Amino acid sequence: MNLTQQACEQVVRTAVALADQGFLAGVGGNLALRIDAEHFAVTPSASDYYGMAAEDICVLRLSDLKQLAGNGKPSVESGLHAGMLKARPDCRASVHTHQPVASAFTLLDRPLPIADDEARRLIGGDVPVCAYAPSGTRWLASNVAKRVRFDLNAYLMRNHGAVCLGASLDDACRVVQLLEQEAVRWFQRALAAQPDNRQFQQALAALNS
Ligand SMILES: [Zn+2]
Structure with missing residues (x-):
């Protein structure tokens, strides 16, 4: 099996695993894997992760997003992933999620503090919120790319x-x-800090369940 096939199969397996964990919220989210210095594999646009095959994964050129293989239409966030892979040559993988609680946190527009030791080691530090721009736009890709640091994942x-x-x-x-x-954990701390707020305590019970 060649590198491209391997990458496409890994992308399919990972997309299913992320969907199983509820991190893609239906057909939301997408992921990319660098194949070599000039190419990457990316999930197709709005596809059902459970019905997806390796042949549906799109192979794009990193420099201009030209599609070289794959039955699907490339994810609208291909430009976002290409920007990340270009900014971080040390990384092969870029995963965009609609994970429920971290996505809710973005409404607060403040950095997420990372307290846990393992999380700090693997994430790199507190996580910034990049400025809003509509999904799939160059504007969004640029808002994120300009925040990228080598020590933050x-x-x-x-x-x-x-x-x-x-x-x-x-x-x-x-x-x-x-x-x-x-x-x-951030929401648990914030909600627990207001023991007299019944709605907050109900939300906390839901988060803890
Ligand atoms: Zn999205």
Whole structure:
């Protein structure tokens, strides 16, 4: 099996695993994997992750997003992923999620503090919220790309979701999980700080269940 086939199969497996964990919210979210210095594989636009095959994964040229293979139409966030992969040559994987709690946190428009030791080590530090721009636009890709740092593997996008990076898809998925865990813990602390607010305590009970 060649590198491209391997990458496409890994993308399919990872998309299903992320969907199983509820991080893609239906057909939301998408992911990319670098194949070599000039090419990457990306999920097709608005596709059902459970019905997707390796042949549906799109192979694009990193420099201009030209599609070279794949039955699907490339994800609208291909430009976002290309920007991340160009900014971080040390990373092979870029995963964009609509993970529920971290996405809700982006409405607050403030950095997410990362307290847990493992999370700090793998994410790199507190996670910034990149300025809002509509999904699939160059404007959004640019808002995120300009925040990218070599020591930070997670970025939140205002009123939208997250982008997580990793040397491999497994590493990027671990960042996704830790980001969600830290967002849950932030809400738990914030809600617990208001014991007399009945609505907050109901929300806290739901988060803890
Ligand atoms: Zn999205």
